[in-house]
Structures are given as C-alpha cells and as structure tokens.
Amino acid sequence: MQQFSVHKIGPEIKIAGVDLSFTNASLFMVISASIILLFLFLGTREKKIIPDKVQLIAEMFYTFVAKMISDTAGSKAKPYFPFIFSLFMFVLFCNMVGMLPYSFTVTSHIIVTLIMALFIFVAVTIIGFTKHGFKYLSIFVPSGVPAVLLPLITVIEIISYLSRPVSLSVRLFANMMAGHTMLKVFGGFVISLGLLGGWLPLSFSVALTGLEILVAFLQAYVFAILTCIYLNDALNLHH
C-alpha cells in the first residue's frame, strides 16, 4: 500500500489551521494537468487543414467527447461540454499517469473522486431545480407505475439518486485501487517466487498491465458518460 500513501513535498502550508501542504498527490495532479495542457497546446498550435498527428488526436478527443454528450444528453447539454471534456481528460490522464511505475495515481484516492462526484451531484441538482423548479422532484416519481408500488418506488428512486455521488466516486476509486493493488501483489509474487517460479506471476503482471490500461480508459469514459446521463436527467425531464 506504499504506492497510495500521501506525503508532503516542500514546506508545510497551513491556512486557518488546515493543512494544505503540497503533496505527491498534488504533484501528480499538476503533472497530469500539465500533460493535458501541453498536449492540447501542441494539438492546436498550428491550424492545419490537413492535421498532423497531435492535432488529429486532439480533434479525435474533441469529437469523441462531443459525440458522447450529444448521444446521451442531447443538444441542451452543449454549454457543459467544456466541463465534461475537462473532466474526462483529467480523469483519463490521472489514470494513465498512474500506470507509470513509481508514479502516484491521483484517482485511487476516495477523497479526490468523491469531491468530483459530489461537485457533479450538486451541480446537476442545482441545474435540475433552476431549469424545472419543483417539477424536478418528479424525477423521483416515474410515470406508469401502479399506485400501490408508487411509495416504494419513490423511496428507491430517492435512495438511488442520493447514492449517485457515492457510486460514481467509489466506482472510480475502487477500480483504480484494486488494479494497482493487484499489480503490486503479483509483482510481490514475482520477487518471492524468484527466478524459478516467478515467471507465471510475471506474465500475469504483464497481462494485468494491459488490462489496467484498458480499465484506466474505461473508467474515465464511464465517469464522463455517467456525468452526461445525470446531466440528461436534469436537462430533459422525462423519466
């Protein structure tokens, strides 16, 4: 679990008695964000009609996220495109940077994913209420449900709505932590089984690394697409 521990880098920063020191987690957030910005800078540096490779990839990310939003949340979600694009890129690059040996996985910390999920939850709820007023509460009362079942269904709907930030954050955090722990365990087996028996866990480790790269991409995609789906619920009120 060494890889998940957070330690201070540089001087202690305390504001109003709260420890806000720069840590290795903050460092890898900065690294991920810098990679994204560098990548986007290189991708938009030259405005070419026929794009080069970096520009092509940047445009592919753009169209990928744009398509994801328009498919799940429709055209009304267009103002939120920059946020979802930033979110997707940030989660994706944090996950991917975490795949590098000796690096730190920002998204393997529940506090990070919880803050993102809570922000999305609060924002979506505010958007829902400002767009639809108290009619937004009808999201808890699905149409076409028999009257007998309605109280039960409503309670279930409220619980599922309130558990959104938890499921969203835990899904990402647990996936990242489990993957990295598994890699660590298999890596430990390679060492402990030595030259004779270490090959099997090593091959597992190689395969798991591939799987983890897939998971890193997939979880970023899932995180972004669930945000789109929640946004869709708030923007287009039909259950």
Add this chain to the structure above:
Amino acid sequence: MKSYFSLVIATLAINTDLFAAEAGMPQLNPKYWASQAFWLILIFTILYISIAKFYLPKIKNNLDDRENKIKDDVDDANKFKDLSESKFKEYEKILADAKKEVIKIQIESRTILDKNIQSKKEAMEKEIENEISKAQKEIDELKRSSLNDIQSISENITSSIIENISGDKLNESSIKATVEDVSKKNIDKYL
C-alpha cells in the same frame, strides 16, 4: 525442493508482515484530505478555464474551418462540373450545327453545280446542233455544186466519148439535155 518451498513460505510470511506494517489504506487517513481537495479544486479549475476559454474554441474553430473548406471545395467542384457539362453541351451543339451546315452547303453546292453543268451542257448541245446544221448546209451546198460540176464533167466526158466513138461532134445542147435527163433519173441514187 522442500527447502525451496519453505523459502517461498518464509518470504511470503515476511511479505505479509510488510503488508501488515503498511496496513490500513492510506486513502482513509484524513490527514491530507483537505490538502488533496484544495489542490484538486485549484488545479482542476485552472485546467477547466484554460480548456474552456482557450483550447476548445481553437479546436472547434479548426474543425469548423475544415468542414467549411471541404464544403466550399465540394461546392466549387460541383460548380466546375456543371460548367464543364454545359460547355460540353455547347460544344456538342456547335458540332451538330456545323455538321448541319456542312450538309446544307453540300446540297447547295451540288444543286448549283448541277445547274451549271446542265446549262453548260445545253449551251454546248445548242452549239453542236448549230455546227451540225451549218455543216449539213455546207454539205448540201457542196453536193449541189458538185452535182453541177458532175453534170458538166459528164457532158464533157459524154461528148468526148461520142466524138471518139463516132468521130462526130454532137450538138452540145442535146448532150446536155440527155445528161441532165439521165442524171435527174439517177440522182436519187447518189444523193
């Protein structure tokens, strides 16, 4: 082999010890929660602002530009295609007109030529006819004059024959009458 397995178990035990030493998830240690939250919000806000204000409009502009350029180019290509098609039609029309003109000119020139030939032929025929009739007339005259000559030659021959046979000179007028009479009777044989 046995010793190897014991070694493995021993290292595993040490490892589990190590795991135990690091026990507890660092994620659940709230010591740096505030720090992580603070830096996350700060860094994500910066990232969001620079992406939303700077990079996404740039990418969008570029994509739009490309789309417009492709659309314009396709439109241009279609325009040129239409133009070339209309030009081709024009060209075909000119060609067809020219063909028609050629046929017309051919027919016209042939009729003119035919007319010319006809008139020339007629003139020639008339001339030939004139010549023929003139020649006929000359022949007739020649015949007539030769008849007179023949008559006088006949008279002379007759008188000299008679003179040689009988030794007498006959009356010239009677010889003339006789020759005339004979020649009139037989003239049709020669004319």
